Every structure is written in C-alpha cells, then in structure tokens.
Amino acid sequence: MNVLTFEIKPSPETNDHEVLVLVDGKTVLGEGLMGVDPPEFFAQFAKPNAGQLLVGRCECGVVGCGDYLVEVETATDSVIWRGEKEFRFERSSYENTVRQASSEFSWEDQKRRGERLAKKILNGCRTEDGFAFQWASARIAPKTMRLSFLKAGQQKMLEFGWDEATDESVIQGARRLRRQLNEQ
Numbered sequence: 001m002n003v004l005t006f007e008i009k010p011s012p013e014t015n016d017h018e019v020l021v022l023v024d025g026k027t028v029l030g031e032g033l034m035g036v037d038p039p040e041f042f043a044q045f046a047k048p049n050a051g052q053l054l055v056g057r058c059e060c061g062v063v064g065c066g067d068y069l070v071e072v073e074t075a076t077d078s079v080i081w082r083g084e085k086e087f088r089f090e091r092s093s094y095e096n097t098v099r100q101a102s103s104e105f106s107w108e109d110q111k112r113r114g115e116r117l118a119k120k121i122l123n124g125c126r127t128e129d130g131f132a133f134q135w136a137s138a139r140i141a142p143k144t145m146r147l148s149f150l151k152a153g154q155q156k157m158l159e160f161g162w163d164e165a166t167d168e169s170v171i172q173g174a175r176r177l178r179r180q181l182n183e184q
Helices: 038-046 091-102 110-122 167-183
Strands: 004-011 016-023 052-058 068-074 078-082 086-090 132-137 144-151 154-161
Touching: 004 091, 016 038, 038 052, 038 091, 038 110, 078 091, 086 091, 110 132, 110 144, 110 167, 144 167, 154 167
Parallel strands: none
Antiparallel strands: 004 016, 052 068, 068 078, 078 086, 132 144, 144 154
16 A cells, blocks of 8 residues: 655745645656645645546646646545556555645745635625625735635625734634624
C-alpha cells in the first residue's frame, strides 16, 4: 500500500496557496503543474463518490488549464487513484489523512482565515434576487472582504469592510451582511 501525505505552501505568483500531494514522500505532479488551493482541493472530498479528484493545475494557476485529475475508486478496505500511475491506499489511513489535513489551518494568514470565517457565516445565503453565495476573498482589495454570489452563470459582487487583523472584525461584518440579506 502507498502512503498519502499533503504539504501546503504559499503560491505568491497566484496569490493563493497550493496543496502538494505526496505519495510515498514524492510529489505526484510533473513539471509545469502546481497544487490546487486548499479550500478548493479539500472541498472535493465532501462530495461522495465524485469519481475524479483534481490534484494539480497548470503552473499559470488557473483551474481548467492543464488540470491533472486522477480517477478515484473506493473499495471496502482501499482507495485507488489512477492517473499517470496507479496508487493504492489503505482506506482508513487515507480517510484519516484527508480529515486531518482538511481541518488543519496553520498555513492560513489572517486574510485566508478571514475568508474561511466569512464563508462559514455566509454559506447558504442568497440575495433578494436569488444570487447564491459562492466565495469570499480578502486578497482583492485592502481592508475589504469581497463576496461572489452566482445565479444562472451571472455573478454579483458584494463586499464589507474589515480591519484585516482580527477574527471579530470579519465575523461582525459577515453577520451584519447575513442579517441584511435575511431581511430582504
């Protein structure tokens, strides 16, 4: 059986981070590829029986450009990845590794932590005209949490200010916006 581990590191070129997928201590990505941003990468595991897993993106940083996908097959006692190579993991160890890595946030700076907190509060929110919350970013403009809402392929951007220094500032801003959306 193979051993799965993850390493998360900053990606200054793409203004995000990347999850490096390591099997038996070696990266599965070839030249010209980089890892997927942690929230996007680990969200894939919440989808039961997805069948595919995005483990790499083009070095330009754009998902959809030169993606590296593996086919995932889950059996009673193992998980198999099929890509350029085939890897077989002991299922309970695999699931434990994924669970631990997806709930470990030491890689976050205050902006990324603020994004995660805002997303947690705003998840499931809709605007009065039916746009559903998608993501939050504190990396677009200083002291501003930008929020993307989507409906039928159309995007609506909202925002709120925060101090970029405290959890309480982003929590208050996100809760205030949620109340406003609920009152519409």
